[in-house]
Amino acid sequence: MSTTTPSKLEKILAAGHFAVTSECGPPRSCDQSIVDEKARLVGPYVDVINVTDNQTAVVRMCSLASCIRIKQLGFEPVLQMTTRDRNRIGLQSDLLGAGAFGINNVLCLTGDHQRFGDHPTAANVFDLDSTQLIQTVKRMRDEGKLLGGQEMAEGVRPQLFIGAAENPFADPFEIRVLRLAKKVAAGAQFIQTQCIYNMEKFKLWMQQIVDRGLNEKVSILAGITPMKSVGMAKYMKAKVPGMDVPDEIIKRLQGVPKDKVAAEGVTMAVEQIQELKECPGVRGFHIMAIEWEVMVPEIVERAGLSPRPEVS
Amino acid sequence: MIMAKPKPIEEIINEIKGFDKILVAGCNGCVAVCEAGGLKEVEILASALRMYFGNQHKNMQIDEVSLTRQCDKEYLAEIKDRIGSYDAVVSIACGAGVQFMTEMYNTKRIYPGVNTCFIGVTEEKGVWTERCQACGECILARTGGICPIARCSKRILNGPCGGSSNGKCEIDKDVPCGWQLIYERLKELGELKRFEEPVSPKDWATSRDGGPRKLVKEDSQI
Ligand code: SF4
Ligand code: SF4
Numbered sequence: 001m002s003t004t005t006p007s008k009l010e011k012i013l014a015a016g017h018f019a020v021t022s023e024c025g026p027p028r029s030c031d032q033s034i035v036d037e038k039a040r041l042v043g044p045y046v047d048v049i050n051v052t053d054n055q056t057a058v059v060r061m062c063s064l065a066s067c068i069r070i071k072q073l074g075f076e077p078v079l080q081m082t083t084r085d086r087n088r089i090g091l092q093s094d095l096l097g098a099g100a101f102g103i104n105n106v107l108c109l110t111g112d113h114q115r116f117g118d119h120p121t122a123a124n125v126f127d128l129d130s131t132q133l134i135q136t137v138k139r140m141r142d143e144g145k146l147l148g149g150q151e152m153a154e155g156v157r158p159q160l161f162i163g164a165a166e167n168p169f170a171d172p173f174e175i176r177v178l179r180l181a182k183k184v185a186a187g188a189q190f191i192q193t194q195c196i197y198n199m200e201k202f203k204l205w206m207q208q209i210v211d212r213g214l215n216e217k218v219s220i221l222a223g224i225t226p227m228k229s230v231g232m233a234k235y236m237k238a239k240v241p242g243m244d245v246p247d248e249i250i251k252r253l254q255g256v257p258k259d260k261v262a263a264e265g266v267t268m269a270v271e272q273i274q275e276l277k278e279c280p281g282v283r284g285f286h287i288m289a290i291e292w293e294v295m296v297p298e299i300v301e302r303a304g305l306s307p308r309p310e311v312s
Numbered sequence: 313m314i315m316a317k318p319k320p321i322e323e324i325i326n327e328i329k330g331f332d333k334i335l336v337a338g339c340n341g342c343v344a345v346c347e348a349g350g351l352k353e354v355e356i357l358a359s360a361l362r363m364y365f366g367n368q369h370k371n372m373q374i375d376e377v378s379l380t381r382q383c384d385k386e387y388l389a390e391i392k393d394r395i396g397s398y399d400a401v402v403s404i405a406c407g408a409g410v411q412f413m414t415e416m417y418n419t420k421r422i423y424p425g426v427n428t429c430f431i432g433v434t435e436e437k438g439v440w441t442e443r444c445q446a447c448g449e450c451i452l453a454r455t456g457g458i459c460p461i462a463r464c465s466k467r468i469l470n471g472p473c474g475g476s477s478n479g480k481c482e483i484d485k486d487v488p489c490g491w492q493l494i495y496e497r498l499k500e501l502g503e504l505k506r507f508e509e510p511v512s513p514k515d516w517a518t519s520r521d522g523g524p525r526k527l528v529k530e531d532s533q534i
Contacts, residue, residue, distance in 0.1 A: 084466070088513060110473050113465050115483045124466070131470035132513045147513060167474030172495055175472075178507050182470060186510040194474060241475040241482035 005141070007104035007161035008076045009048045009190065011311040012284075013219045018277065019284030020305050021078065021192065021221060022296050023050040024070070026061035035066045036073060038293050043075035045300040046287070047308055048105055050078040050192070054085060057117025064094050068101045078163065079103050082111025087127035088136065088147050095140060099158030107163040107192065108133040112241075130164060131186045137162050138187030162187050167194035168205035169244035177208040184218045191218055192286040195225035195236075198244040199275065206281045215281035222276045225288045226295055227265035230254055266295055266302075273303040313433070314342040314406045315440045316349055316426040321360055324402055327423045331399035332371065334361070336425070337391070337413070338378035339405035346440050348426045349404035351378040357404060357425060382409025388416045395420060431462075448518025448525065454506055456497030463490030469511040 003010045012019045022042045027034040039049055049070055053063040067077035079098050081091060098106065110130040114122050128136065137160050139145050144152040164183045168176055180191065196202045202222070209215050227233045230253045237245035249268070256264045269287075276282045285305070289295045300306045328334050336358045344350025358376045365372040375398070380387040382405035395401070395417050403410045404425035414422045430442040445462045451469075452459060461467045465483045472491030475482025481489045498504050516522070 110466055110468060112475070113483045115465075126466045126468070127516065128513050129466070129468040129470050130473075131510050135510060135512065165474065170472065170474045170476050171478055171489075172472075172476070172492055175495055175504075175507060178504075179470070179472075182508055182510050185508070186470075242477055 004189070005104050005159040005161045006102075007048075007159075008311060009078070009105055010161040012047050012309060013190065015309065015311055017284075017309045017311075018282075018305060019048075019190075019219065019221060020046045020300055020308065021048050021050060021284065021286045022046040022293070023052060023286070023288045023290075024066070024293065025052045025055055025291070026063070026066040028058070028060050030061065032061075032066075032069055035061070035069050039070045039073050039075050041293050042296040043070075043073070045297045045306055045308065048076045048078050050080055050107060050286070053080040053082045053109070053111070054117075055080075055112070057084065057112050057114040057119070057122075059118060064097055064103075067098065067103050071102060076105070077103060078105040078107050079160075080107045080109060081133065082109045083126055083128045083130060083133055084111035084114065084124050087125050091128065091133060092136065092140065092146055095137060095158050095160070098160070099156075104159055104161055105163065106137055106160045107165065108137065108188070109165055131183055134162055134164055134183055134186040134188050142187075161189055163190040163192060164188040165194070166191050167242045168196075168202050169194060169198060170242040173201075173205075176205060177212065177214070180209065180218070181212065181214060184214055188218055190221060190283075192221045193223040194242060195223045195288060196272065196276075197236075197249050198246050199272070201244060202276075203279055206279055210281045215283075219283035220281055221284040221286040222273075222279075222282050223286045223288060224269050224272055224299070225290060226262075226269035226292065226299065227253055228262050228292055229265075230261060266299060269299050270302040273299070273305070313345055313431065314408075314428060315346045315430050315432045315442075316343045316404075316406050316428045317346075318348055318353065318357070318404070318426055319424065321357070321364070324357070324423065324425055325361070325364060328361075328400055328402065329365075329370075333373045333375075333398050335375050335377060335391070335395065335398040335401045336361070337382070337401050337403045337405070338376075339380075339382040339403075339409050340378055341381045341383070341405070341409075343404065343406055343409075343426060344378075345434065347438075349406070349409075353404055354378050357402070379405075382406075383412055385412075385416060388413055445519070447514075447516070448522075449515060451514075454511075455494050456501055456503065458490060458494045458497055460490055460494060463488070463493065465490075469514060 003014050024038040051063045051066045067079045070077040108130045144157045166180050233250045236243045336354050338354035339349050354376045358374050361374050400421040402423050402425040407428040410424045431444045432440050432442040435441045476489040479492045481487040
């Protein structure tokens with residue numbers, strides 16, 4: 001498979017390897033050392049590190065600056081971008097900046113509504129939605145055109161491998177695949193899914209993707225988040241929009257002694273990866289160990305995904 | 313129709329407490345329908361103010377009027393002869409009415425008595441909900457007659473987002489997900505195909521983003 005950008009993630013996928021991606025949430029301060037630490041911790045065990053963009057509408061150090069930092073440390077970042085806080089002018093401007101610093105992956109998101117963030121009185125933007133952001137990046141990269149029609153010469157266009165998120169567990173379930181198809185039609189090349197706990201439903205979703213041949217056009221990276229505690233599992237089930245945590249997950253965590261719950265959560269994540277390796281259409285794993293990055297190396301190793309392949 | 317709700321009375325009192333003669337002016341248009349600014353609400357607000365200032369032993373004259381509309385000069389003119397005798401007016405029309413009264417009687421202070429909220433409908437008695445954000449370029453034909461701009465919390469044009477759950481929006485379990493409604497409607501209409509084509513970025517220049525808007529219909533200008 002030929003590649004469209006210098007992205008390492010794209011190359012790994014094109015070479016037929018399972019990709020492994022992870023995530024790093026920047027701090028709520030200027031403390032760059034936190035980004036450094038997280039990147040050094042997970043960097044050697046993954047292909048690329050996503051940097052979240054004011055996730056859950058909480059103000060954090062900007063994704064672009066953190067991505068540049070990660071790049072300087074020798075790892076490859078994925079610039080997450082939501083359309084909540086910037087209009088098409090701001091978004092395109094940041095995409096140009098990302099291109100200038102050699103950032104080669106972008107994840108296009110609409111973003112959580114600010115109602116539950118730390119600035120609920122803020123105005124939101126939503127000039128574009130995630131699908132339109134995908135279209136925008138593609139147009140800038142492939143046609144060398146900004147949305148307004150202005151042209152960029154070849155060689156000075158952002159070279160971005162385009163990703164999007166999808167939640168197989170949101171409603172209405174029937175149109176989840178349709179919506180994915182739409183993102184693919186817009187230009188999405190890889191998909192990071194919402195954290196998977198309901199394996200049955202995920203496989204059903206995956207089956208529909210394979211049936212439509214969408215897996216030929218887009219690489220699906222299955223979202224894996226280890227449960228740290230019973231409390232976390234219950235919280236995710238009850239409070240996090242669009243999260244599907246079956247009761248068996250909670251029961252299994254409750255079934256082990258309290259000091260073993262976290263280890264059980266990690267084991268469950270490893271088992272999930274192993275099971276999903278066999279699931280047709282799954283091309284990699286997006287491991288989101290939320291504020292628990294220290295577990296990423298163990299999960300990657302135990303799931304047989306380490307060492308990461310070299311590509312050039 | 314434009315929906316409004318009464319301001320907290322303390323806020324109104326705070327603005328007018330320095331005066332002696334106040335006119336409370338209602339509007340029998342939209343705000344009367346949503347029970348915020350019509351004749352009845354004028355009476356309620358005026359009596360509440362009288363009671364408050366009476367308790368404070370402040371001599372305050374508070375009169376009442378309700379106009380057919382406050383967004384038309386011809387109706388605003390109805391108070392031309394009497395407005396001079398008041399120190400200030402509390403208008404409980406929508407924000408447009410308050411401003412138009414200010415423009416017409418620019419030597420007077422006109423204070424808003426309601427918070428103007430949205431363009432919507434009477435869903436049931438006492439319940440009003442938003443339907444339109446006056447974007448200036450209506451796309452209802454493509455979305456099964458349900459507006460994604462007014463009814464999706466993120467005004468997504470390629471929805472729904474990943475937060476849609478059991479037909480409800482991620483922001484609140486009581487808010488229907490606009491895109492779930494659109495989906496159901498398009499399915500009913502046999503128009504689900506409309507879903508598969510990505511909708512390109514919208515031209516917001518016709519919306520508030522384009523600056524204050526104006527409509528001119530020349531054949532009405534005689
Ligand atoms: S598309 Fe625009 S004009 Fe039409 S209902 Fe929605 S906001 Fe109003
Ligand atoms: S849940 Fe539905 S209404 Fe709410 S933001 Fe998402 S798509 Fe829009």
